[in-house]
Amino acid sequence: MLASEASGPAGGLRQKLREFEPRPVKRIDATTVLTAYLFLLLAVPSDRGIGPLGAAGSPSTLFALAMLLWWVWHHVRGIRVEQAPRLQIIRIALFVFIGMVLASYVNSSQLALPFVDSNGALMNLIKIAGFAGVVLVANDGLRDRERFLLLLKRVAWLGGVYALLGLVQFFTGLNFVDQIDIPGLSGAGTGGVDSRAGFIRPEATARHALEYASVLSATLPVALTLAIYRTGQKTVARWLPSALIGGAAILSVTRSALIGIAVAMLVLVPTWSPRVRKMALIAGLAGLGVLYVAVPGLAGTIMGMFSGPDSSIDSRTSSYPSIAGYLMVAPWLGRGLGTMTADYRIFDNQYIGLLIELGVLGVLAFIALVLISAACTIFRPWGTDRKIAALGPAIGAGILAAALLSAFFDSFHFPQAMGMLSLMLGLAGAHWNISQELAAAPLMAAAGPGEPPRLTKRRIRRLLFVVLRWWFAVLLILAAFIPAGLNVRAATGVYYTKFDVVFQAPPGATKDNALRTEASSTVHYAALVQRIYQDKHREADIRPVRAPLYGTGLHDAEAVYLPDAGGQWQTNFNKSQLSVEIVKSTPEAAEQRAAEISKEIAALAKEPQQAAGIWKSSQITTERVAQTIPVGYVDVRTKYALAVLLALALGTAFAGAMSLHKFVSWRRSPA
Incomplete structure (x- = not known):
């Protein structure tokens, strides 16, 4: 009787309705x-x-x-508690x-x-x-x-x-x-x-x-x-x-x-087992042999990469x-x-x-x-x-x-x-x-089975309980970040200026026509003056390739160099001038140092020529491009630093409280 009912019209209708029931969707894992x-x-x-x-x-x-x-x-939202915490x-x-x-x-x-x-x-x-x-x-x-x-x-x-x-x-x-x-x-x-x-x-x-x-x-x-x-x-x-x-x-x-x-x-x-090692060796040798035959010259190229000089290695070092x-x-x-x-x-x-x-x-x-x-x-x-x-x-x-x-x-x-x-x-x-x-x-x-997943509210209450229980540890960790916060608030920017000192060919050589004299001669002389200046001041090798000098993070620095139109991979000195960059904590100090460097470069450019007895009309002269040197202020990002520091302090304090709670629980648990 039951079988006939299941196979009757009502049973068939129920069977069709089941086909339209939504199937369980697989969760994205x-x-x-x-x-x-x-x-x-x-x-x-x-x-x-x-x-x-x-x-x-x-x-x-x-x-x-x-x-x-x-x-x-x-x-x-929730996490399953394991029987044996790892x-x-x-x-x-x-x-x-x-x-x-x-x-x-x-x-x-x-x-x-x-x-x-x-x-x-x-x-x-x-x-x-x-x-x-x-x-x-x-x-x-x-x-x-x-x-x-x-x-x-x-x-x-x-x-x-x-x-x-x-x-x-x-x-x-x-x-x-x-x-x-x-x-x-x-x-x-x-x-x-x-x-x-x-x-x-x-x-x-x-x-x-x-x-x-x-x-x-x-x-x-x-x-x-x-x-x-x-x-x-x-x-x-x-x-x-x-x-x-x-x-x-x-x-x-x-x-x-x-x-x-x-x-x-x-x-x-x-x-690997000895058998796998043997098979791997045979397969590796066979593969290398196929490549050796299929790609002529590859073996020599690979060997050459590991021997002899290499420009890419030199550029790194x-x-x-x-x-x-x-x-x-x-x-x-x-x-x-x-x-x-x-x-x-x-x-x-x-x-x-x-x-x-x-x-x-x-x-x-x-x-x-x-x-x-x-x-x-x-x-x-x-x-x-x-x-x-x-x-x-x-x-x-x-x-x-x-x-x-x-x-x-x-x-x-x-x-x-x-x-x-x-x-x-x-x-x-x-x-x-x-x-x-x-x-x-x-x-x-x-x-036996572990505890069921904890719901959001229950888990949040547990986390708050841990923080409140170990409140003194949280406060100690947060207090440790106070000096860092004070240092951030006290951080100040720098004053920066940059100008060029141009080396000009002697008027007697050019006769008021700069095209009559090759620029390479004045470029070489500018490089000589730069070397004399660097030997005298012993500048640190921290000058960027293209970035401004204040980008190094220094608050008191200066650099005098021959501008390079190339880069790290290939140099190209084509300008007969010296670029000067100055970073100071006050604008007055930057302006004063700019004037001093300008005078010093001019003096260094005259000394070798005067010592060689070159007539004044035939000497290479220098001229600062800008008579008035602008000094700009570059600020720091205090707000960003304080925001990230606060997040770091809260995360460290929370992690410290959780670690202390787990450590004490582990110590009190039976062996």
């Missing part, structure tokens, strides 16, 4: 969001972005910023690094910097917020083993497609990236292809070959490990991503790519003498992230840049973040399943390779290099959490 981020990072050309936002305007950076807001909303060491290291960036910004706001530098410091706060968003979402959002493995597979395959585009560029010599037109985004036109020793240097969608090499070095260890431990798939499908990435790295004709591969292999090979001068302005907290632009010096070394921009404490915090993340995966806890255990060294190798390559270029200025490093750091945190959960799974099952 961290794997989905991070996949979208990775696609934006690698598919959109690295030089494209929203123009007014500058370096922070790339789509991947803006998406990463939205990821940070999503992470904050998730944690305010120390989130990577997250702690990240917060320490962010704290150093904020402290450096406060320090930079007390310096009288040009607008482009102060704006760059602000934009870099947005970039670091996006950097943190990627790390935090990956660290806290990837808790399911299968979803974690799915994301790593996507990393490998997207890395393979990224490498394939570079290979197509290498063999065709065509730049397909410039043909991509994305509405709303402007490009600098710096992506595409370059050449070295007659070979095309592919870049895929990267801005530079070094950025391309950084992405390949970070993704290759993951692709290799998945190929080794992924069973049940055809051989071609398993090994295709790693073969594409490895081949593209070698054909990139870039030292950095080869160094990155070497570092990754040094980490991975000891973790030529700027090293100025490091100490810039560092002494703000040795501990630096001059602000993003303020050491090419207008000052080009070091092509992100660690030197961080040393100057974030100071000693900031660069140590970044190195600690990298090493801690790599150590948490390479020295993984035993007891996890085989595939998860093998992926730990792969992630750690990718982190170390990408971090090492940062020593060869300014990686923080390249979205793909910075974004891939942040993703690998987040994957290291996720691997740490998943490994711990798998190891503690039997204990968790015996202890």
Whole structure:
């Protein structure tokens, strides 16, 4: 009877109604969001972005910023309490690094910097917020083993497609990236292809070959490990991503790519079984043999890159003498992230840049973040399943390779290099959490299910309870920031002036026609006077290439130099004049020093000619371009500094109260 009713008209109607019932929508999780981020990072050309936002305007950076807001909303809304609380060491290291960036910004706001530098410091706060968003979402959002493995597979395959585009560029010599037109985004036109020793240097969608090499070095260890431990798939499908990435790295004709591969292999090979090592050696030799035959002359070019003189290395080392001068302005907290632009010096070394921009404490915090993340995966806890255990060294190798390559270029200025490093750091945190959960799974099952997610109001009440309970610690930490706030309020700007002293050919030689005398003769004499002046005053080697002198952060400085129309890579002295820049704390001091320097240059220009017995009518003379020297005031950004300092103080106080609460709870808990 029941069966007949179910199969009758009413049962059929109910069955049709069920077909129109809304199906449960799958929730968007961290794997989905991070996949979208990775696609934006690698598919959109690295030089494209929203123009007014500058370096922070790339789509991947803006998406990463939205990821940070999503992470904050998730944690305010509620969080599941684990049965066995674990120390989130990577997250702690990240917060320490962010704290150093904020402290450096406060320090930079007390310096009288040009607008482009102060704006760059602000934009870099947005970039670091996006950097943190990627790390935090990956660290806290990837808790399911299968979803974690799915994301790593996507990393490998997207890395393979990224490498394939570079290979197509290498063999065709065509730049397909410039043909991509994305509405709303402007490009600098710096992506595409370059050449070295007659070979095309592919870049895929990267801005530079070094950025391309950084992405390949970070993704290759993951692709290799998945190929080794992924069973049940055809051989071609398993090994295709790693073969594409490895081949593209070698054909990139870039030292950095080869160094990155070497570092990754040094980490991975000891973790492989003897059988895998033997197979890898045979496959590697076979691949190199194929490339040797298919691309004649490649082997000699690669060997030549590691031997003999190199102009790119010389250009880097030529700027090293100025490091100490810039560092002494703000040795501990630096001059602000993003303020050491090419207008000052080009070091092509992100660690030197961080040393100057974030100071000693900031660069140590970044190195600690990298090493801690790599150590948490390479020295993984035993007891996890085989595939998860093998992926730990792969992630750690990718982190170390990408971090090492940062020593060869300014990686923080390249979205793909910075974004891939942040993703690998987040994957290291996720691997740490998943490994711990798998190891503690039997204990968790015996202890029963954990507490349900805490709602927003309940969680906020708990946080307020912690702050009120440890109010004295909060007040002590806030009080420690009062001297810093007073220093910010007391910070003042500087007075700056710049003028030129022109060297003029003798009237007897020109006969009132300047075209009758070559400018090179007066340029050489101006350079001689400059050398005499510098030997007499012993100026520090801190003068910027193009930026104004006050941009160095000095409050009492001066510079006398022959203007260079070229730059760091190629000099071009074509003006017979000396430029003078003066930075002082008062306008009177700047005006007085300007008059003194003008008289001294005129005297130094006369002395060698008089000593040589040159007639006065045949002497090279000097003339200051502006009879009245304008002195301008460059202010500091006190309001910005106080706002960021307040945020840093509140965050530190809250973190201190939470840490103290957890420490006391841990001490009181039964063993």
